[in-house]
Amino acid sequence: xxxxxxxxxxxxxxxxxxxxxxxxxxxxxxxxxxxxxxxxxxxxxxxxxxxxxxxxxxxxxxxxxxxxxxxxxxxxxxxxxxxxxxxxxxxxxxxxxxxxxxxxxxxxxxxxxxxxxxxxxxxxxxxxxxxxxxxxxxxxxxxxxxxxxxxxxxxxxxxxxxxxxxxxxxxxxxxxxxxxxxxxxxxxxxxxxxxxxxxxxxxxxxxxxxxxxxxxxxxxxxxxxxxxxxxxxxxxxxxxxxxxxxxxxxxxxxxxxxxxxxxxxxxxxxxxxxxxxxxxxxxxxxxxxxxxxxxxxxxxxxxxxxxxxxxxxxxxxxxxxxxxxxxxxxxxxxxxxxxxxxxxxxxxxxxxxxxxxxxxxxxxxxxxxxxx
Amino acid sequence: xxxxxxxxxxxxxxxxxxxxxxxxxxxxxxxxxxxxxxxxxxxxxxxxxxxxxxxxxxxxxxxxxxxxxxxxxxxxxxxxxxxxxxxxxxxxxxxxxxxxxxxxxxxxxxxxxxxxxxxxxxxxxxxxxxxxxxxxxxxxxxxxxxxxxxxxxxxxxxxxxxxxxxxxxxxxxxxxxxxxxxxxxxxxxxxxxxxxxxxxxxxxxxxxxxxxxxxxxxxxxxxxxxxxxxxxxxxxxxxxxxxxxxxxxxxxxxxxxxxxxxxxxxxxxxxxxxxxxxxxxxxxxxxxxxxxxxxxxxxxxxxxxxxxxxxxxxxxxxxxxxxxxxxxxxxxxxxxxxxxxxxxxxxxxxxxxxxxxxxxxxxxx
Numbered sequence: 001x002x003x004x005x006x007x008x009x010x011x012x013x014x015x016x017x018x019x020x021x022x023x024x025x026x027x028x029x030x031x032x033x034x035x036x037x038x039x040x041x042x043x044x045x046x047x048x049x050x051x052x053x054x055x056x057x058x059x060x061x062x063x064x065x066x067x068x069x070x071x072x073x074x075x076x077x078x079x080x081x082x083x084x085x086x087x088x089x090x091x092x093x094x095x096x097x098x099x100x101x102x103x104x105x106x107x108x109x110x111x112x113x114x115x116x117x118x119x120x121x122x123x124x125x126x127x128x129x130x131x132x133x134x135x136x137x138x139x140x141x142x143x144x145x146x147x148x149x150x151x152x153x154x155x156x157x158x159x160x161x162x163x164x165x166x167x168x169x170x171x172x173x174x175x176x177x178x179x180x181x182x183x184x185x186x187x188x189x190x191x192x193x194x195x196x197x198x199x200x201x202x203x204x205x206x207x208x209x210x211x212x213x214x215x216x217x218x219x220x221x222x223x224x225x226x227x228x229x230x231x232x233x234x235x236x237x238x239x240x241x242x243x244x245x246x247x248x249x250x251x252x253x254x255x256x257x258x259x260x261x262x263x264x265x266x267x268x269x270x271x272x273x274x275x276x277x278x279x280x281x282x283x284x285x286x287x288x289x290x291x292x293x294x295x296x297x298x299x300x301x302x303x304x305x306x307x308x309x310x311x312x313x314x315x316x317x318x319x320x321x322x323x324x325x326x327x328x329x330x331x332x333x334x335x336x337x338x339x340x341x342x343x344x345x346x347x348x349x350x351x352x353x354x355x356x357x358x359x360x361x362x363x364x365x366x367x368x369x370x371x372x
Numbered sequence: 373x374x375x376x377x378x379x380x381x382x383x384x385x386x387x388x389x390x391x392x393x394x395x396x397x398x399x400x401x402x403x404x405x406x407x408x409x410x411x412x413x414x415x416x417x418x419x420x421x422x423x424x425x426x427x428x429x430x431x432x433x434x435x436x437x438x439x440x441x442x443x444x445x446x447x448x449x450x451x452x453x454x455x456x457x458x459x460x461x462x463x464x465x466x467x468x469x470x471x472x473x474x475x476x477x478x479x480x481x482x483x484x485x486x487x488x489x490x491x492x493x494x495x496x497x498x499x500x501x502x503x504x505x506x507x508x509x510x511x512x513x514x515x516x517x518x519x520x521x522x523x524x525x526x527x528x529x530x531x532x533x534x535x536x537x538x539x540x541x542x543x544x545x546x547x548x549x550x551x552x553x554x555x556x557x558x559x560x561x562x563x564x565x566x567x568x569x570x571x572x573x574x575x576x577x578x579x580x581x582x583x584x585x586x587x588x589x590x591x592x593x594x595x596x597x598x599x600x601x602x603x604x605x606x607x608x609x610x611x612x613x614x615x616x617x618x619x620x621x622x623x624x625x626x627x628x629x630x631x632x633x634x635x636x637x638x639x640x641x642x643x644x645x646x647x648x649x650x651x652x653x654x655x656x657x658x659x660x661x662x663x664x665x666x667x668x669x670x671x672x673x674x675x676x677x678x679x680x681x682x683x684x685x686x687x688x689x690x691x692x693x694x695x696x697x698x699x700x701x702x703x704x705x706x707x708x709x710x711x712x713x714x715x716x717x718x719x720x721x722x723x724x725x726x727x728x729x730x731x732x733x734x735x736x737x
Contacts, residue, residue, distance in 0.1 A: 045695055075688045076695030080647025081640055084569065085434045085682070089689060092430070103550055104647050127548050166539060168549040204535055358548050371540065 036097070036282050038062070038274075039090040040074040041083060043102035043206075050207060050232030050251045052076070054268035055101045055124075057252075061271025066278060084108035091116045097281045099274070100124065109133060120281050124270075125169070127357070129288050136273050139294030140169070141176035141356070142324050143266025143302055145331045146317055147228075147248045148177035148198075150264055150305075152184020153313040156226040156246075160219030161200045162212055162236040166370045168359045170230055174200055175363045176331050177228065182365050187316070196367035199224060204371070207232035213239040220245050226263075234259045246306075253303040264317075265303040272298050292353065295324040332356065337364040378721045391664075391716060395708030402704045412691055424686030425679035433568035437640070439671070439678030440570075441466070443577035444632035445656025446663060446670040448501075451584055452625040453665050455601040457618065461508055461523025462629040463653025464530030465501035469630025470637040471534055472500030474553055474644045477560030477637075478542070489559040490638075494576070497634020498627040504530060505626015506619065513615040519622065531649050538644045552645035562638045573635030578671060580628060585667040597621065629653060658706055677702065 046056040056074075063072055073095070078086050083105045090098050091112055097120040100109040106126035113121040113133040121133040129135055151159060159181065164170050178198045185197065199222075201215050212231045216239035219227055227240035228248045237247035237259035249255065249265030273293065280286035293299035302321060305314050323330075332351035338344050338361045345351050351359075360370060404414035425435050445462040452459040459465075476496035481489055507526060511517035537553070544554040562572035588594035600607040600614055608614055632652060641648060659677060663669035684698025 039689070073689050073692065075685060079650050080645060081636065081650060082438075082685070085437075086685065086689070088430070089424075089685070093689070104552075104645060126550075165551060167551055171549075204539065360549050 035069060035071045036278065037093070037095040038070050038072045038097050038099075038278055039093075039095040040072070040099045040101060041078040041086050041090075041105060042074055042076045043078065044232075045076045046074075048207065048232060049234055049257045051102075051268075052232075053252055055270055058268075058270030058274050062274040062278060065271075065275045069282065070278060078102075078105070080104040080108070084111055087112040087121075088115075091119055096120065097122065097278060097286075099277075106135075120277075120286055122277055127290075129290060131288055134277075134286075134288045134291065136277070136291040136293075138268055138270070138273075138299035139292060139329070140266060140268065140300055141172045141331065142294040142329065143300045144173040144250075145176040145180040146302055146321055146324075147264055147266050148180030149184040149320055150180075150309065150313055150317045151226055151228075151248065152181040152186070152190075152197075153188050153316055154263075154309065155185070155188055155190060156181070157185055157190055157195065157197050158224050159198045159226045159228055160216075160222070160224030161198055161228040162215045162219070162231060163200045163202050163368075164206050164230050164232075165204060166202055168357055171362065171370065172356050172359045173230065174198065174366060175359065178363050178365045179331060179336070195365065197365045198228075198367065200362075200366060200368035202368075202371060203231055205231075209233050209235040212236040216240050216247075217243060229254060229259075229262075233257075234262075237262050246308075249303065255303065255306070261306070262303075263306045263309055267301045267303055269299055269301045294329065295321060296327045296329075338362065339364055339366060339369075374723050376721045376723060377718050380717055380719050391709070391712045392662075394712040394715070395662075395705065398708035398711055399701065399705040402708070403701050406697075406700060406704075410693060410697075412693065417687060417691060417693075420686045420690050421680075421683030423683075424690075425683035429566075430568065431682065433566065433570050435675060435678040435682045436574060437569045437571075437678075438682055439674040440573040440577055440639075441632040441636055441652040442655050442659050442674035442677055443581065443671045444573070444635070445629050445652050446659030446674050447577070447581055447584055447656075447667055448625040448628035448632075449656045449660035450663060450665045450667055450670055451588070451628065452621055453601075453660060454588060455597045455617065455621050456604065457512070457621055457625075458520045459505065459508070459523055459622065459625045459629075460520050460657065461505065461526050461653070462625070462632075462656045463649055463651065464523070464527035465504045465626040465629035466633035466636070466653050467527075467530040467534050467649050468500035468504040468626075469497040469633030470500075470644060470648055471530075471537065471633075472630070473497040473634035473637045474556060475542075477556030478553060481560070482557055484559060486559040489557075490562055490572075493556075493560050493562070493638050494631070494634060497638070498630050501630015501633060502623045502627040505622045505624075505629070509619040509622025509626075512622070513618040527653065534644060534648070535646075538646075542644065544643070553643045555642045556638065560638060561642060562635065564639070569640065571635060571639030573631070573639050576631055576635065577674075580631070581667045581671050584628075588667065629656070632656075658702065662705070662709055677705075680705070 040059060042052045042055055044052040046052055059074060075086050087098055087109055099122045101124045103125050106123050106128050109121050109123050110128055110130060110133060113130050117132050123135045125137050126135050163174060181197055203211055212235040216227050216236035220243040226246050227236060229237040229250045232251060234249060234254040234257040237249050237254040240247040241259050241261035247259055247262045249259060249262040251268055253265045253267055254262040334345035334349045335343060335347045336345040344361060407414040407417040424431060426432050448462050449459055473493045473496055476493050481492050508519040508523040511522050512519040539551050542553045544552055564571050596612050600612060600617060636648060659670060659673050663673040680701055681698050684701060687693040687697050688695055
């Protein structure tokens with residue numbers, strides 16, 4: 001009897017589901033069209049409020065600009081072991097341009113690019129290229145420099161930074177921020193020479209919300225007057241706000257994701273790069289190469305300022321931004337000293353792009369070290 | 373009238389024959405409901421998944437690639453669980469297998485020819501996992517430390533240590549400071565076949581599955597392990613050396629997980645880097661339970677899970693569904709198993725209300 005009843009219950013459930021199946025949405029198969037097919041592999045989910053969300057906004061921008069001429073697909077959570085399959089799969093489906101949007105996608109993308117010479121591949125944040133594979137990145141350090149400059153002008157001289165991975169990109173950002181901070185402090189009349197104005201602690205991850213919160217709270221408890229977020233999620237900024245200390249956001253506009261104390265955020269703006277690259281493929285003018293744009297090509301933007309940022313400070317920061325937009329990037333102009341006071345960039349010289357891309361030293365004014 | 377859930381007094385005649393089909397049917401039906409809720413026809417969704425997993429030889433080869441580490445971690449969990457030991461630490465053992473394999477390939481034997489280098493890398497990977505598995509084994513055997521906690525916590529240590537290596541001393545000197553070791557040499561990479569990413573790890577996994585099955589079923593050692601698993605007290609009275617078995621089994625389990633890490637490093641990544649510890653150790657627990665701890669069923673279940681994951685990717689790229697969909701399907705499959713397990717152990721009984729009160733009243737003084 002009981003077994004019969006169990007089967008009856010299962011049967012009813014099945015029928016209920018079958019009803020749903022039959023009434024479910026019809027398949028929306030597109031008719032064959034000559035649209036250019038564009039694919040993206042994303043590191044995490046599109047709602048990660050940081051790195052992947054920024055790329056997703058780029059994809060949305062691309063659709064908005066070229067939506068009627070292209071077909072876009074993306075795959076989330078593409079980690080190193082799966083990347084090659086995801087790329088090869090898109091290649092087999094006849095996609096015309098395929099983007100890998102995180103560092104670990106580099107070698108898998110290169111492997112697939114070798115097998116599909118007629119497809120264009122673009123990789124974000126790496127250093128390898130091929131005849132049909134270019135790479136692109138944005139000069140985030142310019143935005144970090146402006147954020148530091150703003151903080152200095154406002155008199156913050158004991159910043160706590162929740163840094164991510166101890167590799168050149170964040171190191172460059174920490175240095176640019178500190179250079180801006182010292183410049184701002186100097187102009188605001190603080191004599192911060194030789195001071196440790198920016199203390200860094202490392203997450204050793206791009207995103208780790210629990211540790212982001214813990215480290216931000218620790219920095220607040222150690223009486224730092226401003227918390228600088230560098231991680232992919234706004235959690236360190238949110239933690240600072242909760243503790244009553246202002247923050248600086250990173251990657252996305254932290255103020256939009258719950259950190260209402262964020263004074264300003266420097267934001268990735270991938271959209272224009274995606275439109276350019278896709279348009280080049282459409283027109284047949286795409287060439288391989290290494291692309292690294294900043295404010296001059298609108299690949300980095302600054303969020304709106306917090307209401308508490310004085311008008312005079314805003315003007316100065318925006319004037320400095322204008323210079324960057326005009327292509328005058330003198331952030332890493334000498335003389336620059338490292339933490340031990342060793343001259344790293346002499347007066348009259350500027351760190352080259354190669355120096356910046358391989359940077360493994362911290363400027364004077366930073367407290368903390370690069371873990372080995 | 374009142375419904376009650378009661379434990380079955382007699383076991384079902386042949387539970388295995390229908391448990392798996394029922395859980396699968398439940399998963400498929402629940403999945404269909406989810407797809408409908410997302411506005412996608414379940415037929416189209418399952419069709420897309422099937423094409424993604426089995427649509428071409430290449431696609432199927434990727435299912436196998438994804439299943440290889442799951443086979444090995446699934447075996448690792450199953451062999452320990454046969455003796456009622458919960459090895460939640462496969463992730464860390466996998467990581468140590470990877471560390472030993474990469475270290476051997478990069479630093480110990482960078483110039484050996486393949487016929488020596490490959491066995492060395494395989495042995496190193498197994499040794500790495502074995503050593504990490506021995507820690508919770510010894511703690512359990514001699515200090516009665518719960519192996520669930522110790523093995524789980526050791527995962528984090530293993531992962532952090534691996535990160536230390538590829539951010540610090542082992543970082544690729546030509547990698548522009550990016551995290552990750554240099555690539556291991558061609559000689560230390562396990563062979564790939566059929567022009568796909570299917571590698572030697574498949575053979576290792578299948579051979580290990582057969583060996584573990586045979587050893588558990590037909591040897592004196594296997595009899596002891598099964599006896600201890602069924603009734604540790606009785607086994608102790610019978611004079612079995614339980615401590616020694618605990619240490620041995622945890623070492624064996626660790627070595628199997630270590631092989632998974634070795635195969636990932638030497639067959640897929642060719643280096644240590646972010647993205648190596650992605651939860652294969654934890655997925656192994658699901659595989660072992662879906663396989664009902666039967667070593668021969670482990671590879672099949674791993675393939676099923678691999679197909680689910682690889683096919684699930686297509687739901688993203690073709691039907692533009694969110695990434696979490698394959699995890700949802702995986703979870704539904706597990707719920708299906710739990711459901712059918714409950715059906716096997718419990719039954720619904722209908723009682724008249726009066727009968728119920730009197731039954732409850734009996735307990736009162």
